[in-house]
Amino acid sequence: MSTRLAAAVARSGLDEQALLKAATKEAYERVTVLLTTSYADFSPEQQRRIRALLDTAPAARRGKASKAAKxxxxxxxxxxxxxxxxxxxxxxxxxxxxxxxxxxxxxxxxxxxxxxxxxxxxxxx
Incomplete structure (x- = not known):
């Protein structure tokens, strides 16, 4: 466990998994707000990269990376x-x-x- 994570766990009083779950939830909410409010402000290349990331992420999570690479x-x-x-x-x-x-x-x-x-x-x- 890194020292930053250990310090954050000690400060919060939560276990490591609960802290990571809370941080992930907060990050998801931030990304969602950013994309819904500012997507048009990204350049076309940035929008293409965002779409590519969003299209490949679910396939990789489910273990279907070989089909996505086809x-x-x-x-x-x-x-x-x-x-x-x-x-x-x-x-x-x-x-x-x-x-x-x-x-x-x-x-x-x-x-x-x-x-x-x-x-x-x-x-x-």
Missing amino acids: APKEDLPPRFWLPHSGATWSGRGRVPNAFLSWEGTVAHTEWKKTHPDQRFPSYPG
């Missing part, structure tokens, strides 16, 4: 598109509702006659 998901180029609406889909994940709704329409039936081996029109390019 690279962000890249946007995949579209593989399919619907010419009438311009809706696109990369072909990964769930099929978008626009594509599901298009299946079974007259336009889909006509297109399917000339493309029997494809489910959706390929993205041009």
